[in-house]
Amino acid sequence: MTTVPHTGFRDPTDRTRTTKVLLYANIPLILVAVAANARDYWWLSNRGEEAPPLAAPLESLVGLGASLTALLLVATSVSVLMWIHRANYNAHQLGAAGMKFTPGWAVGWYFIPIASIWKPYQAMKEICQASFNPRRWWDEERPALLPAWWALWLLTTGAEGVSWSVSTEAAESASDLVRQLLAVPLILILVSIINQVHRMQMANYRTQGGD
Numbered sequence: 001m002t003t004v005p006h007t008g009f010r011d012p013t014d015r016t017r018t019t020k021v022l023l024y025a026n027i028p029l030i031l032v033a034v035a036a037n038a039r040d041y042w043w044l045s046n047r048g049e050e051a052p053p054l055a056a057p058l059e060s061l062v063g064l065g066a067s068l069t070a071l072l073l074v075a076t077s078v079s080v081l082m083w084i085h086r087a088n089y090n091a092h093q094l095g096a097a098g099m100k101f102t103p104g105w106a107v108g109w110y111f112i113p114i115a116s117i118w119k120p121y122q123a124m125k126e127i128c129q130a131s132f133n134p135r136r137w138w139d140e141e142r143p144a145l146l147p148a149w150w151a152l153w154l155l156t157t158g159a160e161g162v163s164w165s166v167s168t169e170a171a172e173s174a175s176d177l178v179r180q181l182l183a184v185p186l187i188l189i190l191v192s193i194i195n196q197v198h199r200m201q202m203a204n205y206r207t208q209g210g211d
Helices: 013-046 056-093 103-111 119-132 146-165 169-207
Strands: none
Touching: 013 056, 013 169, 056 103, 056 119, 056 169, 103 119, 119 146, 119 169, 146 169
16 A cells, blocks of 8 residues: 655755756866866975966966856855755655754754754755655665765865965965865765665655655
């Protein structure tokens, strides 16, 4: 006997696809920034001076890449947070009773100082557990990649903070380079987690009698 799914369940396919496209779109821009920062760091650490200007077309390409990266970062951040909100909401609608995080707070904890160090991870862990097994989500194992995702997130945000506080240009360039290099595996791991959650939510929805 099948269980009728909660009528409030909202198909996350379009939102998932958009979020993944935006995440992947960041990678080539990050690689351009990595190349530019690696060049700057080499000159500062080996020559003790700023790198000479690039040829005009390349300089324009790097500048355009920096502008696009900033715009894309905002769009991607908004899309990821919207996906988190929807994933948490759907987990509730699939019948995951007793969840500690609401859709609003699954997003809101990212903006609360100090608590943002661990609360968003807990919220994402709960989303994953409830998506995999709504009926007994507390017994479900977290995805193996979840700690790696959060560790990379903390490292990238920490490296960004370091780049604002260092006293030398070489150290600032090195900090930026580390942050950018870590961003690529961070994106790939987050996409993997998004895929898992989406796949399991849709599977549970269909199991409960959804279209």
